[in-house]
Amino acid sequence: MSVRVGKTAAALAFPVAAKEALGNAQLRRNVHHATDVIRNKRALRVEEMPDWQQLRDTASEIKQHTLAHLDYYLEEFARNCERAGGKVHWARDADEANAIAVKIIHDFAGEAAQEVIKVKTMTSDEVQMNVALEAAGITPIETDLADMIVQMGHDEPSHIVVPALHKNRVEIRDIFRVEMNLPELTEQPEELTAAARRYLRERFLRTKIGISGANFLIADTGAVCVVESEGNGRMCVTLPEMLITLVGIEKVIPKSQDLEVFLQLLPRSATGERMNPYNSLWAGVTAGDGPREFHVILLDNGRTRLLEDELERETLQCIRCGACLNACPVYRETGGLAYGSIYSGPIGAILSPQLQSLEHSRSLPYASTLCGACYEVCPVKINIPEVLIHLRGRLVREDQKTMGGKLGMENLAMQAVAMSFMSARRYEAAQRLARMGQKLFEHDGELRNLPGLAGGWTKFRDLKAIPKQSFREWWRSEGRS
Amino acid sequence: MHYNTGYHREAVPLVRRFVQMFRDAECICVPSASCVAMMREHYELIAKQKNDAALLADVHALLPRVFEFSELLTERLKAEDVGASFAHSVTYHPSCHSLRMLNIREGPLKLLRAVRGLELRDLPEKEQCCGFGGTFAVKNADVSAAMLEAKEACVINTGAEVATALDNSCLMQIYGGLHRAGSAVRTMHIAEILASTEGGT
Numbered sequence: 001m002s003v004r005v006g007k008t009a010a011a012l013a014f015p016v017a018a019k020e021a022l023g024n025a026q027l028r029r030n031v032h033h034a035t036d037v038i039r040n041k042r043a044l045r046v047e048e049m050p051d052w053q054q055l056r057d058t059a060s061e062i063k064q065h066t067l068a069h070l071d072y073y074l075e076e077f078a079r080n081c082e083r084a085g086g087k088v089h090w091a092r093d094a095d096e097a098n099a100i101a102v103k104i105i106h107d108f109a110g111e112a113a114q115e116v117i118k119v120k121t122m123t124s125d126e127v128q129m130n131v132a133l134e135a136a137g138i139t140p141i142e143t144d145l146a147d148m149i150v151q152m153g154h155d156e157p158s159h160i161v162v163p164a165l166h167k168n169r170v171e172i173r174d175i176f177r178v179e180m181n182l183p184e185l186t187e188q189p190e191e192l193t194a195a196a197r198r199y200l201r202e203r204f205l206r207t208k209i210g211i212s213g214a215n216f217l218i219a220d221t222g223a224v225c226v227v228e229s230e231g232n233g234r235m236c237v238t239l240p241e242m243l244i245t246l247v248g249i250e251k252v253i254p255k256s257q258d259l260e261v262f263l264q265l266l267p268r269s270a271t272g273e274r275m276n277p278y279n280s281l282w283a284g285v286t287a288g289d290g291p292r293e294f295h296v297i298l299l300d301n302g303r304t305r306l307l308e309d310e311l312e313r314e315t316l317q318c319i320r321c322g323a324c325l326n327a328c329p330v331y332r333e334t335g336g337l338a339y340g341s342i343y344s345g346p347i348g349a350i351l352s353p354q355l356q357s358l359e360h361s362r363s364l365p366y367a368s369t370l371c372g373a374c375y376e377v378c379p380v381k382i383n384i385p386e387v388l389i390h391l392r393g394r395l396v397r398e399d400q401k402t403m404g405g406k407l408g409m410e411n412l413a414m415q416a417v418a419m420s421f422m423s424a425r426r427y428e429a430a431q432r433l434a435r436m437g438q439k440l441f442e443h444d445g446e447l448r449n450l451p452g453l454a455g456g457w458t459k460f461r462d463l464k465a466i467p468k469q470s471f472r473e474w475w476r477s478e479g480r481s
Numbered sequence: 482m483h484y485n486t487g488y489h490r491e492a493v494p495l496v497r498r499f500v501q502m503f504r505d506a507e508c509i510c511v512p513s514a515s516c517v518a519m520m521r522e523h524y525e526l527i528a529k530q531k532n533d534a535a536l537l538a539d540v541h542a543l544l545p546r547v548f549e550f551s552e553l554l555t556e557r558l559k560a561e562d563v564g565a566s567f568a569h570s571v572t573y574h575p576s577c578h579s580l581r582m583l584n585i586r587e588g589p590l591k592l593l594r595a596v597r598g599l600e601l602r603d604l605p606e607k608e609q610c611c612g613f614g615g616t617f618a619v620k621n622a623d624v625s626a627a628m629l630e631a632k633e634a635c636v637i638n639t640g641a642e643v644a645t646a647l648d649n650s651c652l653m654q655i656y657g658g659l660h661r662a663g664s665a666v667r668t669m670h671i672a673e674i675l676a677s678t679e680g681g682t
Contacts, residue, residue, distance in 0.1 A: 019623045329610040333627040367621060369614025369628070370485060372581035386522075392487030410616075418483060418491045422498060446660065456619030460626035461657025 003302035011340025014363040018338040031335040041272025060381040063317035080222025084284025098132035119233040120144035121213025125342040143232040152179040158336030161322035210240035214247040220255040223283040227276040243291040250316035265379035269321035302355035324374035346374035365391040514579030555588035568598030572641035576648040602639040613654035629658040
């Protein structure tokens with residue numbers, strides 16, 4: 001099995017990529033503006049809910065229960081989906097999911113070149129399905145506005161819910177002008193929308209195959225649920241003759257009634273809307289109504305491994321609302337591309353490395369101040385800071401097994417500090433040593449240009465020199481002990 | 482610092498030592514919200530992970546006696562006016578761990594409002610992290626500095642002479658940025674302000 005998550009294997013370490021992003025003033029303005037807008041809208045829609053905390057508790061309980069019995073609910077879903085006329089496929093990893101999708105398309109329409117229309121699915125970006133489809137002569141057309149912008153701009157998604165959040169209207173206009181051949185287009189939202197609509201309608205009507213993701217799989221009915229704001233999803237799941245839904249196995253919930261909880265939490269958390277404009281629910285196929293052939297690909301791609309540990313398992317409760325991205329002060333400065341994964345922000349920082357057994361995205365668990373803003377807004381109460389700390393522990397333990405890690409500057413510093421914290425005598429000796437050493441770097445009571453790890457501090461900030469007398473020394477000199 | 486950076490094994494003896502040192506204290510007053518958050522959120526977990534029943538019992542006995550400095554004053558001693566005077570304008574930064582882990586909201590503001598001569602100024606976007614984050618400040622120095630810049634601008638916008646908080650670590654970050662930028666705004670731990678009798682009668 002080979003677990004892949006987007007292009008994480010080739011990604012730069014977060015501090016390096018983040019530095020680059022910080023240098024892009026336009027990107028930062030776009031991200032500041034967009035996250036502020038969504039965050040404020042969310043806050044309004046959450047404040048008006050008297051039972052918000054109970055809803056969060058309930059959602060978390062439903063997810064915990066489902067994940068503890070995931071095999072049971074997945075099999076129940078598969079049975080009910082097939083009973084309703086759908087076909088269920090199980091994919092262990094990215095390659096398997098892509099191979100299944102290509103085979104379904106070839107079986108349905110032959111191997112000649114063809115097009116598919118797609119509704120926003122992060123899971124498809126996770127397995128890089130577009131790359132696999134193109135290699136098989138199949139042209140994927142993204143129909144979610146933001147995904148379309150990303151696809152046309154040969155860009156990467158920077159947000160789970162709003163993939164083109166890093167682009168502003170003028171940049172989008174420029175992409176449309178070239179890709180849609182509309183040299184006169186202005187950046188008026190109405191004009192941009194109309195251009196996208198014309199472009200998409202044509203493709204909705206002529207394309208025979210659709211690919212979607214899913215927000216929820218409902219075990220007791222075998223139904224699939226997709227929520228969206230633009231109506232493109234509704235078109236993609238109803239107009240084509242054949243539909244493939246690719247979905248991570250953690251998206252299953254036990255029963256239809258559970259939607260009552262999630263459909264309140266998700267739109268308010270994601271976009272600050274009371275409900276999504278389009279909520280599509282379907283089970284299998286219905287003669288004379290919608291696609292005549294329907295396939296669900298259930299994707300593992302590293303997920304089952306997260307089930308083994310109770311804390312890691314929490315990660316799979318995620319309903320991909322993106323609230324943690326909008327709340328995160330780190331994401332706010334860097335945007336999503338710096339994370340090097342299609343799953344960015346706080347949830348990306350725990351999900352991306354875990355799916356890949358910490359083989360890639362190893363710098364992401366450190367891309368957080370542990371400020372807790374993500375946990376505060378999470379509608380399913382994933383304790384992201386706690387999972388981050390847990391993953392840091394795993395990374396340190398792995399590093400300490402290697403000679404390079406053991407002798408690394410950070411490990412040595414941490415060991416030395418731990419030693420000095422263990423006795424007052426050693427601590428005071430270390431203090432005296434530091435007081436002598438700091439003379440080299442001291443100017444007017446401030447430390448500048450410190451060496452090693454501390455250089456990261458003094459590159460941007462001043463640091464008051466350690467005073468000549470410590471509190472304890474003063475206390476003793478006053479004759480109190 | 483060790484635990485939050487992933488040095489979990491190294492943190493265990495430090496936890497043991499802390500618990501042992503303060504075993505007999507009637508009340509433990511901690512002038513750092515993030516240290517209190519560490520004790521309340523993780524000490525129990527650390528003892529459980531080590532399967533150390535004795536340590537766990539000690540932690541359980543210790544925690545009810547641990548108070549963050551402002552908590553001790555407002556929750557335990559029910560004090561608001563501590564008789565301080567400090568004739569300066571002050572803005573209060575609610576540090577992330579005091580706010581989100583200890584749920585300290587009104588207490589410090591009540592204490593500050595009762596200080597004679599003190600003019601409290603509201604900090605815009607106060608719940609935003611200052612960018613410190615322990616080793617984050619050096620591991621991700623560029624991002625930390627960008628976050629700090631936003632916090633600095635908010636502090637300067639208040640026009641206050643002094644920025645205060647319950648955590649010296651955040652104040653070290655805020656001071657470092659302000660001083661490097663040539664700002665005259667001072668940073669003081671809330672205890673320093675409450676201990677002040679400057680210009681008082």
